[in-house]
Amino acid sequence: MGKDIKNICCIGAGYVGGPTMAVIALKNPQIQVNIVDINEQRITDWNDTDLDKLPIYEPGLKEVVEETRNKNLFFSTDVDTAIDNADMIFISVNTPTKTYGKGKGQAADLKYIELCARQIARVSKTDKIVVEKSTLPVRTAEALQGILSSTGNGVKFEILSNPEFLAEGTAIDDLLIPDRVLIGGNNTVSGKEAKNALSSIYEAWIPKERVLQTNVWSSELSKLTANAFLAQRISSINAMSVLCEETEADVDEIARAIGMDSRIGPKFLKSSVGFGGSCFQKDVLNLVYIAKSYGLDEVAEYWDQVIKLNDYQKRRFADKIIKESYNTVSGKKIAFFGWAFKKDTNDTRESAAIYVADHLLDEQADIIVYDPKVSEERIYADLEYLNTHSSEEIRNRVKVVSSHSEAVNNAHAIAILTEWDEFKAYNWKEIYSKVLKPANVFDGRNILDKEKLVNVGFNVYNIGK
Numbered sequence: 001m002g003k004d005i006k007n008i009c010c011i012g013a014g015y016v017g018g019p020t021m022a023v024i025a026l027k028n029p030q031i032q033v034n035i036v037d038i039n040e041q042r043i044t045d046w047n048d049t050d051l052d053k054l055p056i057y058e059p060g061l062k063e064v065v066e067e068t069r070n071k072n073l074f075f076s077t078d079v080d081t082a083i084d085n086a087d088m089i090f091i092s093v094n095t096p097t098k099t100y101g102k103g104k105g106q107a108a109d110l111k112y113i114e115l116c117a118r119q120i121a122r123v124s125k126t127d128k129i130v131v132e133k134s135t136l137p138v139r140t141a142e143a144l145q146g147i148l149s150s151t152g153n154g155v156k157f158e159i160l161s162n163p164e165f166l167a168e169g170t171a172i173d174d175l176l177i178p179d180r181v182l183i184g185g186n187n188t189v190s191g192k193e194a195k196n197a198l199s200s201i202y203e204a205w206i207p208k209e210r211v212l213q214t215n216v217w218s219s220e221l222s223k224l225t226a227n228a229f230l231a232q233r234i235s236s237i238n239a240m241s242v243l244c245e246e247t248e249a250d251v252d253e254i255a256r257a258i259g260m261d262s263r264i265g266p267k268f269l270k271s272s273v274g275f276g277g278s279c280f281q282k283d284v285l286n287l288v289y290i291a292k293s294y295g296l297d298e299v300a301e302y303w304d305q306v307i308k309l310n311d312y313q314k315r316r317f318a319d320k321i322i323k324e325s326y327n328t329v330s331g332k333k334i335a336f337f338g339w340a341f342k343k344d345t346n347d348t349r350e351s352a353a354i355y356v357a358d359h360l361l362d363e364q365a366d367i368i369v370y371d372p373k374v375s376e377e378r379i380y381a382d383l384e385y386l387n388t389h390s391s392e393e394i395r396n397r398v399k400v401v402s403s404h405s406e407a408v409n410n411a412h413a414i415a416i417l418t419e420w421d422e423f424k425a426y427n428w429k430e431i432y433s434k435v436l437k438p439a440n441v442f443d444g445r446n447i448l449d450k451e452k453l454v455n456v457g458f459n460v461y462n463i464g465k
């Protein structure tokens with residue numbers, strides 16, 4: 001089965017499915033790639049002739065879509081037809097943390113995956129390779145296999161795990177030049193054939209030695225492990241930032257010093273207001289849940305601490321703003337520079353900005369947000385989702401503006417929540433003339449030139465300095 005893949009279907013046109021399939025289509029012009037989604041608006045946006053209206057902002061993405069769309073890359077809501085025609089189906093739907101029932105707040109919610117599996121089982125008339133692309137808890141492939149093998153119509157499915165390691169903001173580069181591609185599958189004859197079929201798609205542009213084949217469970221657990229290690233590095237450096245603030249040490253100097261140790265390496269040592277994004281928290285919580293479900297309490301507690309430290313870091317940042325505002329932000333205007341969870345993306349899932357804003361709203365602050373790529377509706381939706389403040393209060397207290405200069409008028413403080421490059425290039429003298437004095441800047445990303453700002457007249461508060 002599946003030696004020669006001619007038609008691919010990807011279920012889920014999101015941050016993972018969209019860019020990944022666009023690059024696969026670009027590098028495999030002989031394969032027809034159909035991306036399907038139940039969200040009609042998303043599909044309409046992907047098909048928009050104005051490429052600036054694509055639903056996802058990702059550097060380099062629109063160029064790839066421009067080259068492939070309606071040639072061998074198609075976006076549609078017709079899920080059944082795309083499944084039926086495909087030799088290989090990628091499942092790329094979202095797997096958020098459960099918000100109800102058993103495992104609430106920790107386990108991954110697999111209802112979207114299960115719906116997909118049932119749909120594939122119902123519609124398929126020919127044998128297919130089904131690829132898990134979404135981050136999934138270990139042994140999900142088993143559940144998929146269970147649903148798919150019970151159709152009784154003789155159709156055979158081979159399940160592969162092919163976790164995505166792209167980071168948002170650099171997704172296209174990560175896809176074009178990945179450190180590695182991981183393919184997990186059964187070690188049976190048909191399992192090996194399926195792994196080779198998927199490998200050959202990647203080998204169209206990636207050196208063979210970077211395409212690793214493992215068993216399914218190793219592949220699934222590798223993804224959680226990679227994200228847990230990365231999140232742990234950030235929580236580790238953030239833990240040191242707290243100690244630095246109490247001493248004369250500077251966390252960026254420490255990061256530089258330890259990063260030159262080749263055993264440690266320089267990446268992912270940037271202390272910040274806290275990590276966000278759709279993966280880190282979800283995957284670490286998932287790991288905690290899995291460890292607990294095997295009765296491994298010590299293992300669960302070890303990883304849970306990564307999340308606790310991250311929550312503490314977000315809270316600490318908000319508390320610092322309050323403390324330096326004479327212990328009250330009630331009715332004061334706090335300008336937020338950035339809302340996305342990192343630069344170069346319009347994704348806001350689990351962004352630190354949401355939690356810092358929520359804490360400041362508890363203290364009745366007025367918040368003016370400027371982010372170069374995030375929409376007003378998204379910001380309101382993020383705050384409303386927390387269910388801690390009424391929609392009316394959020395809309396009264398939080399305003400979203402389309403330029404940084406609008407945000408700073410009569411602001412009591414400026415808080416940097418995302419490390420967008422443009423923030424560094426602003427005319428800080430002009431900003432100084434518009435804000436209330438004392439002029440306080442809270443740099444939650446340590447990106448600004450502190451000396452320059454201090455010379456202009458600002459008080460600058462950093463993380464870990």
Ligand code: UDX
Pocket residue numbers: 164165166167168169227230234267268269270271272273274275276277278279280341342343
């Ligand atoms: C992550 C993984 O990097 C990627 O491999 C996986 O497929 C998905 O999850 P992503 O969430 O897109 O990718 O972004 P990443 O660059 O990892 O950043 C995550 C968060 O950590 C961001 O909020 C970022 O600002 C923060 N971060 C990152 C730091 O605070 N300090 C750092 O040194 C690095």
Ligand code: ADP
Pocket residue numbers: 011012013014015016017036037038039042079092093094095112115116134278
């Ligand atoms: P990710 O970051 O994992 O790509 P997103 O939320 O950006 O997550 O994208 C997941 C997409 O999957 C969404 O656009 C959602 O509408 C889509 N989706 C979820 N369930 C289904 C389903 N059963 N059939 C088709 N699309 C689905």
